[in-house]
Amino acid sequence: MRTEVVGHGGVRLGLRVEGVENSRPIVFVHGWAQSAGCWAAQLADPALTDRFRLVAVDLRGHGSSDVPASGYDDPRVWADDLAAVLDFAGPDAIVVAWSYGGLVLTDHIRVHGTARLRGLVLVGAVTEIGRDRPGGRVGPLMREHMRAMLSDDPDIAVPALTAFTRGMNARPVPGAQAQALLGASLSVPPSVRAALFRRDVGSEGVLVTVDKPTLVVHGSHDRVIDAAAAKHAIGKIPGATGRWFVGGGHAPFAESAAEFDAVLRQFAEEC
Numbered sequence: 001m002r003t004e005v006v007g008h009g010g011v012r013l014g015l016r017v018e019g020v021e022n023s024r025p026i027v028f029v030h031g032w033a034q035s036a037g038c039w040a041a042q043l044a045d046p047a048l049t050d051r052f053r054l055v056a057v058d059l060r061g062h063g064s065s066d067v068p069a070s071g072y073d074d075p076r077v078w079a080d081d082l083a084a085v086l087d088f089a090g091p092d093a094i095v096v097a098w099s100y101g102g103l104v105l106t107d108h109i110r111v112h113g114t115a116r117l118r119g120l121v122l123v124g125a126v127t128e129i130g131r132d133r134p135g136g137r138v139g140p141l142m143r144e145h146m147r148a149m150l151s152d153d154p155d156i157a158v159p160a161l162t163a164f165t166r167g168m169n170a171r172p173v174p175g176a177q178a179q180a181l182l183g184a185s186l187s188v189p190p191s192v193r194a195a196l197f198r199r200d201v202g203s204e205g206v207l208v209t210v211d212k213p214t215l216v217v218h219g220s221h222d223r224v225i226d227a228a229a230a231k232h233a234i235g236k237i238p239g240a241t242g243r244w245f246v247g248g249g250h251a252p253f254a255e256s257a258a259e260f261d262a263v264l265r266q267f268a269e270e271c
Contacts, residue, residue: 001016001017001018002014002017007060007077008084011060011071013058013084014063014065015036015055015057015085017053018043018044019049019052019053019054020051021053023051023052024053024090024092024093025053025090025092025094026055026093026094026264027055027057027095027096028042028054028055028056029082029097029101029104030059030101031101031124032193033184033193034062034184034185035063036056036057036058036063038181039054040177041253042260042264047261047262048264048265051268052268053090055088055089059104060072061196062184062188062192063184072192073195075111075201076107078107079107079108082108083108083116087116092117093118094121094267094268094271095121096264097121097122098124098125098251099123099124100125102125102127103127103128103129105125106128106203106206109206110203110206114210114211117212119212119268120214121215122217122230122233123218124224124225124250124251126138126225127229128202128204129199129200130201130202131200135202135232137225138224138225138226139226141164141223141224142223142224149185150194161182161186169249170248170250170255171248171255173255204236207236213270213271214241215243215267216233216234217243217245217263218243219244219245219247219248219251220245223250224249225250245260
């Protein structure tokens with residue numbers, strides 16, 4: 001099912017919803033220049049949909065959501081957007097946040113605390129952003145293609161986004177899904193792609209306040225987000241545990257979907 005909620009400033013946010021109504025919600029937050037479609041394998045997995053209500057959001061400026069001209073550098077905007085999704089999903093949600101989605105989740109905790117949350121799953125995620133911030137350290141693939149991926153010139157941006165999308169997976173991803181990931185990146189306006197990086201915010205003081213079960217998932221061969229970002233989160237969030245996908249890249253939910261779903265299901269049930 002597709003629907004929408006209204007986030008900060010009246011911005012409409014697209015949602016994809018699957019699973020059992022009135023069951024425990026799992027909310028999925030995608031990464032930079034992606035969409036709710038990146039969670040296709042999870043939204044189609046009966047092992048998850050038969051037990052939980054799955055809600056995947058298109059962040060502002062992405063997918064089917066509105067594309068406002070500003071607000072991408074404001075933690076309260078992201079916090080309020082996620083709050084609107086959590087209000088729709090229901091109480092005690094487990095939030096699965098991938099890549100830049102980890103920063104969105106951290107913004108929510110920064111502004112609203114953890115009251116709406118049952119648990120956190122950080123997947124190849126950053127929790128802060130800016131020069132020399134360990135929770136936001138990126139890998140060589142991001143550094144190599146960053147400037148080109150933000151270009152207005154399609155002759156520059158398209159090859160860079162193609163190489164980036166192909167390179168973020170260390171294992172084969174089904175062809176249709178790989179193309180969908182690239183299509184999602186291309187559909188995000190260059191201005192939005194750039195705006196998400198015009199921030200400098202630390203989160204150490206936020207992470208140490210987290211009082212919910214937290215699982216940090218990271219591929220050992222992730223070339224987009226450095227493993228230091230995962231280790232930073234594990235070290236700062238009280239009681240956080242790590243799950244390393246040995247040989248895995250930046251998107252374990254796509255390249256190792258069955259294993260990822262089993263890990264997520266176990267964590268959700270234990271929560």
